[in-house]
Amino acid sequence: MGVYSCYARRYAPLVTMPITAPASPADSAGGPPGTTGPAVGPAHALADVTASDSALRRFLHGLPGVDAVGLEARAASLGTRSIKTTAKAYAIDLAISMIDLTTLEGADTPGKVRALGAKAVHPDPTDRTTPQVAAVCVYPDMVATAKEAVAGSGVKVASVATAFPAGRAPLGVKLADVREAVAAGADEIDMVIDRGAFLSGRYLKVYDEIVAVKEACGTDARLKVIFETGELATYDNIRRASWIGMLAGADFIKTSTGKVAVNATPANTLLMLEAVRDFRAATGVQVGVKPAGGIRTSKDAIKFLVLVNETAGEDWLDNHWFRFGASSLLNDLLMQRQKLATGRYSGPDYVTVD
Amino acid sequence: MTMDKQSSLFEYAPAPESRSVVDIAASYGLFIDGEFAEAADGKVFKTVSPSTEEVLSEVAQAGEADVDRAVKAARKAFEKWSALPGSERAKYLFRIARIIQERSRELAVLETLDNGKPIKETRDADLPLVAAHFFYYAGWADKLDYAGYGPNPRPLGVAGQVIPWNFPLLMLAWKIAPALATGNTVVLKPAETTPLSALFFADICRQAGLPKGVVNILPGYGDTGAALVAHPDVDKVAFTGSTAVGKEIARALAGTRKKLTLELGGKGANIVFDDAPIDQAVEGIVTGIFFNQGQVCCAGSRLLVQESIQEELLESLKRRLSTLRLGDPLDKNTDIGAINSAEQLARITALAEQGEAEGAERWSPACELPSSGYWFAPTLFTNVTQAHTIARDEIFGPVLSVLTFRTPEEAVAKANNTQYGLSAGIWTEKGSRILAVADRLRAGVVWANTFNKFDPTSPFGGYKESGFGREGGRHGLEAYLDV
Structure with a gap:
């Protein structure tokens, strides 16, 4: 058990409220949106820290601080790893297999989504040994189209929901958003947290909302929780948000929407990898990580994989536990892959536009 | 996949x-x-x-x-x-x-x-x-x-x-x-x-x-x-x-x-308080003693950790040490290179053996050493007290002695209890503690929430x-x- 199990241990005597038993899915499945009653999180060693707003706050503020200079220096230092030849080939294929190929534009059409789906299944039409990507990521109204486009391939369909990207809608609307996406066949839901609630210190509200969304996902859809780290601004906040997400039952914690100025960075992703590592040590529960936005080159992607390898460890080197939220990254990976195979650079006309 | x-x-x-x-x-x-x-x-x-x-x-x-x-x-x-x-x-x-x-x-x-x-x-x-x-x-x-x-x-x-x-x-x-x-x-x-x-x-x-x-x-x-x-x-x-x-x-x-x-020489104390940024402190401990295989006069060769977090910190530190890459110094991914000479290697080896003989507990990550050249695996000693040779003598190698303290008072006393006085490190999120402790450390360089940082504008030297x-x-x- 790691650092955090100790925090939980030390913390336990402060929590006086009884541990609430998790509700069975049947209890809440039929309830109308927004009226699911008090949220009940998953059962694990730290369940009692979410017993009340003040308990949660004390727990989150009791997490070790993050020294920004040291964190960024560590991320930069891991960025100097030199990944060559066989290691590079492995990393490129792994990175391709981890992509959530994403289109999240007002201008998305069924045609665009179908093109994206085709590319997800066969990223490089000239080389069928190229792995397929992990998922396509679309808005909820495009889930059915995306599902059709990747049918039978094993590529998942992820849908952003909960009034993405701002998340400024009533809970009922957010949950309806989620349910629609799940009903349309989404395998994964990418929700945004209520940053307003987080920044005003209402951590339990953030937590409850994630629990409610998790419930709306049902048993089949995996939940990715987006923190919008660029808006949380400090590393201490990112660590706290990571723990709220994990405590609430997130399957993945995700940096960003890709819609703000600062998205995934090596430092914030490193921090979140430390969080999932520590959470597993404390609870036995493994949670995935998804950096999203701003990762455009193979070189960048490989740096993130090095972070995974040397922070969370190789248990996370699998697309079940690590994803890249990206769109243009795929073509750069494909060009690098062709370079490794042929010994020369091809160029943008030798990969497909989507 | x-x-x-x-x-x-x-x-x-x-x-x-x-x-x-x-x-x-x-x-x-x-x-x-x-x-x-x-x-x-x-x-x-x-x-x-x-x-x-x-x-x-x-x-x-x-x-x-x-x-x-x-x-x-x-x-x-x-x-x-x-x-x-x-x-x-x-x-x-x-x-x-x-x-x-x-x-x-x-x-x-x-x-x-x-x-x-x-x-x-x-x-x-x-x-x-x-x-x-x-x-x-x-x-x-x-x-x-x-x-x-x-x-x-x-x-x-x-x-x-x-x-x-x-x-x-x-x-x-x-x-x-x-x-x-x-x-x-x-x-x-x-x-x-x-x-x-x-x-x-x-x-x-x-x-x-x-x-x-x-x-x-x-x-x-x-x-x-x-x-x-x-x-x-x-x-x-x-x-x-x-x-x-x-x-x-x-x-x-x-x-x-x-x-x-x-x-x-030096026998730098790296002091980690219970409110330290743990992950960064672990990095700082690693930089402090394994930078240049610990062959650094200002190395943080004595880790003074507050007893209440000793277990967790050591666990994190050991996990981190397991990721260090020892080998060909010309490889860009190598973290730990060779010891400079056979003579130095013999000195490090002898002091480490003395540490064991005096009852300190020795630990190294699983680590294969090359067959030729001068190599020493990153090494950690726990159960070390001020009375141990490895807590007093400069080893000038990748060997960390871990000691504990209970109060800031004790941390300062132990940090200063050495014939040397070149460097020290303080790890805490509390700014006032950094200032108070740094003031009382008899060391030429005191790093706060970092270690082995050098800059030509900063004077360097010993007590x-x-x-x-x-x-x-x-x-x-x-x-x-x-x-």
Whole structure:
């Protein structure tokens, strides 16, 4: 058990409220949106820290601080790893297999989504040994189209929901958003947290909302929780948000929407990898990580994989536990892959536009 | 996923830096009065690569006659060099700094070959700091009037400088840059296991058109150094190395007019409080003791951890140590390189064995050592007390002694309970505690929430048996001025 199990241990005597038993899915499945009653999180060693707003706050503020200079220096230092030849080939294929190929534009059409789906299944039409990507990521109204486009391939369909990207809608609307996406066949839901609630210190509200969304996902859809780290601004906040997400039952914690100025960075992703590592040590529960936005080159992607390898460890080197939220990254990976195979650079006309 | 899983999923392929960027000659002479020359008695010694024991080159070994010739050359050059306007001396130093930057890849590879430290460190730490040091003191050369030592402060004359093998080129820069900026001329003796980068620096002096005799380089062993510091026409002695040799030098210089600065050993305390940023503290502990295989005078070789978080911290630290990559120093992914010499390896080995014999608990991550060369696995000792030899003696290797404390009071007392006083580190998120503790630590450098960070603008030096005098910053000028 790691650092955090100790925090939980030390913390336990402060929590006086009884541990609430998790509700069975049947209890809440039929309830109308927004009226699911008090949220009940998953059962694990730290369940009692979410017993009340003040308990949660004390727990989150009791997490070790993050020294920004040291964190960024560590991320930069891991960025100097030199990944060559066989290691590079492995990393490129792994990175391709981890992509959530994403289109999240007002201008998305069924045609665009179908093109994206085709590319997800066969990223490089000239080389069928190229792995397929992990998922396509679309808005909820495009889930059915995306599902059709990747049918039978094993590529998942992820849908952003909960009034993405701002998340400024009533809970009922957010949950309806989620349910629609799940009903349309989404395998994964990418929700945004209520940053307003987080920044005003209402951590339990953030937590409850994630629990409610998790419930709306049902048993089949995996939940990715987006923190919008660029808006949380400090590393201490990112660590706290990571723990709220994990405590609430997130399957993945995700940096960003890709819609703000600062998205995934090596430092914030490193921090979140430390969080999932520590959470597993404390609870036995493994949670995935998804950096999203701003990762455009193979070189960048490989740096993130090095972070995974040397922070969370190789248990996370699998697309079940690590994803890249990206769109243009795929073509750069494909060009690098062709370079490794042929010994020369091809160029943008030798990969497909989507 | 469609890929096959390998046993170790993400195995980094070898990524060696090319050796071809550096051309090491079969033999090198002494650098005296602007020319390379053989030793008067024709003596030579071999320098080997510590990671492979391969002989890199044969180097002339300076004797007393050579020392005398070099000091005379420096004395002769001093007259004109010290008379140059500071702005002119600055031009040479700026030129040297730029050439170092231009040749930094070559010098980094050379240093890694001769010293055994990873290319990651020579490339990202040593060489950038070397260039920065010359740039920094180049800037002072025409501003000495404003250094706080009165108008027109005068140089001392000929400086005899003896440097160690742990940062060969960086220690050269620490010695030569301030000496030249203030108008002194120098005779420098590099360590016998790492003479090559100093000889390449001699070539850089020629490339920069530095007047003859201003810089003289005399490779050799301890007797060469002893002859140099004892030479009657040397005005200033600067030494970095072991406390034992430092004491000898101080005795030799007692009663002479020579000005002396000593930068000696250390047993730095790295103090981790229970409110520390744990993940970054772990990084800092690693940097503190495993940077340059722990062969650092200011290494954080004593970890003082608050007892209440000892278990968790050690667990995190051990996990982190398991990710360190030990091996070929030229590989860009190597974190831990070779120990500099068989002699040093024997010393580290003996002290570690003594630690075990005295009852401390030894731990190393699973780590395969190369079959040739001088290697020592990163090592951690727990159950160490102030009474253990490994808590008191400088090991100068990748060996960390872990001690605990209960209160800030106790942390300060234990940190100061050493014959040394070179460095210390404080890890806490509480700013007021940093200030309060730093104030009471008897150490020349105190790092807060970081460790082993160097900058030419910052003075560096010791308390107690770690030496006296400061190098770096404005304070570093004083050692070379008649003030």
